[in-house]
Amino acid sequence: MINYQLESKVAMVTGGASGIGLACAELLAFSGADIAIWDLHDDALEAAKQRIQKHGVKCITQKVDVSDQQSVIKAMADTIKQLGHLDIAVNNAGIGGPFEKSGDYKAEDWLNVININFNGVFYCQQEAIKAMRTNGSGSIINMASILGQVAFEGAPAYVSAKHGVVGMTKAAAIEHAADGIRINSVGPGFIHTPLVDQVMDDATLNAIAQKHAMKRLGTPEEVAHLVAWLASDASSFVTASYYPVDGGYLAY
Template identity: 40%
Template structure:
């Protein structure tokens, strides 16, 4: 590791598993003090423990990103523990089982949009004052190829991820001159416990399209963490409002 985030204070949501955990571990290995946020307190603590065992600095914080009061308390706790925020990674997200609109209940719609889009809004709004007070920073939002194309999820997930990309661009325009860079990551299929469950239950056509990507495989969470690290550190200093596709070639075929 090269210390690309040495001395930075990073808040990562969804840090208890999958891509969020991989990003938290990688950021800590690159020198960041990490606040690992997750709905599952035990999972957040497990991530923090993994980081500590490797010699890094981490604090576990429980949060429901879809709830404003919970987010406010979690960000306040993170700022207190870290002494500020330089990097925010909005990684928390849930899937909708590729449900089309006629199979999408109002409850499912609200749940997906609440976590995947409203969660990014709430966490960023809560964290941004601390970032601005510290002179700026970087925000990395987890979008998806479903933010560009159909069949990367169901109607709720696809709508949410389109929204995340729009939110990313607007925030980049609003706060770039104040020292805050905002960008998004748009993965294809990533091998996590959550996506494995969806693939096991998904339509054959969807599964076949995922397996037919030019890369010939799914991404590993650590590969997504590599891109998150680039967007979080100064190597990407001229990157503002971008939505980076990392999909093994899914969207080119």
């Protein structure tokens, strides 16, 4: 692991109990940041906490549904109360949603994906901005996707939400640069996590791997390194941008 020198920083990671979020939480903790993990389920939160605490930092957990604004407001208040302040927010929680074309996509499924993957990022970003404004500094990283730049058949709600996250990030970044807050989005290619591995069979995963120049899927740790760099002072002149970490997917 590379140490991104985040001692005395406090980071919150939504969806931090699994996959990319857990890898981000772990690398930020390895780099010295205290961590608040926000996720849905007690068991997964507890398991993640045990893992993070091995790095010798403070780790708290918040059971929060990011699509519920009141739940997000409460989780942020609790996080600040317990860890003192907020320097880094990784707004990562997300779901895939069902595979259906636009003409057949059920409205309730559409709303669920948009509420979690788009509105949830907005609620978390807003509370992070409020907390960071009081410090006069901070870095927010919103988890978009390659599907924030291009489409993918059968995932119209996901594609729309991720395109929205890229735009939301730019809008907030130019508005809050003067507050000392940097805001960027990250666009992973297909990554081996439960979100992908549990819904696609081997043949589909192999076909998807071929769409990346590197002919493989990425790992959560490969995404976490980009996130940790964006969280660190090494990226101090970087804001309002979208960063792919996609093994060459978007070059085609």
